[in-house]
Amino acid sequence: MSEQAPTRIYEKDRATFERLRSLPIDQLLKQPVDALPLAVRAMSYCTKKNIATIGQLAKARKADMLKARNMGRRTVLHIEAYLGHLGLGLNGKLAAEVPAPIKPAYARGAHDMKLNIMAQLAALNAPNELVLAISSMDIPTEGE
Numbered sequence: 001m002s003e004q005a006p007t008r009i010y011e012k013d014r015a016t017f018e019r020l021r022s023l024p025i026d027q028l029l030k031q032p033v034d035a036l037p038l039a040v041r042a043m044s045y046c047t048k049k050n051i052a053t054i055g056q057l058a059k060a061r062k063a064d065m066l067k068a069r070n071m072g073r074r075t076v077l078h079i080e081a082y083l084g085h086l087g088l089g090l091n092g093k094l095a096a097e098v099p100a101p102i103k104p105a106y107a108r109g110a111h112d113m114k115l116n117i118m119a120q121l122a123a124l125n126a127p128n129e130l131v132l133a134i135s136s137m138d139i140p141t142e143g144e
Contacts, residue, residue, distance in 0.1 A: 013037045017085055025135035029055030036082050041075045058088040
């Protein structure tokens with residue numbers, strides 16, 4: 001049996017991910033974990049470990065997940081892939097590769113730049129406060 005995680009977002013879940021990815025990082029981390037289309041085993045893990053928000057899930061340790069009952073590598077890869085689509089990763093890190101933003105054409109360049117800077121800072125283990133400060137920067141609108 002293959003241990004590949006989902007590498008794409010299914011059409012039925014696309015609107016959910018678009019809505020979540022459009023949120024500022026501080027609001028995204030406060031969203032309930034059941035906003036993600038996680039598998040039953042992943043949701044059971046979250047319930048057992050009292051993980052209520054996406055931020056709490058992103059702080060979870062991969063090694064601890066693999067030790068939990070009914071949590072195999074595929075389930076952990078599934079969680080990692082969905083967090084990765086949001087620009088997050090496990091162990092409180094941002095994803096190494098930030099997904100393409102869903103923004104109007106005029107703001108794509110600025111949004112891409114902001115996400116790339118955040119990903120580079122995360123790769124350098126920069127303080128989370130710095131990454132959060134950049135995430136809260138406004139992106140100019142078409143009229144500005």
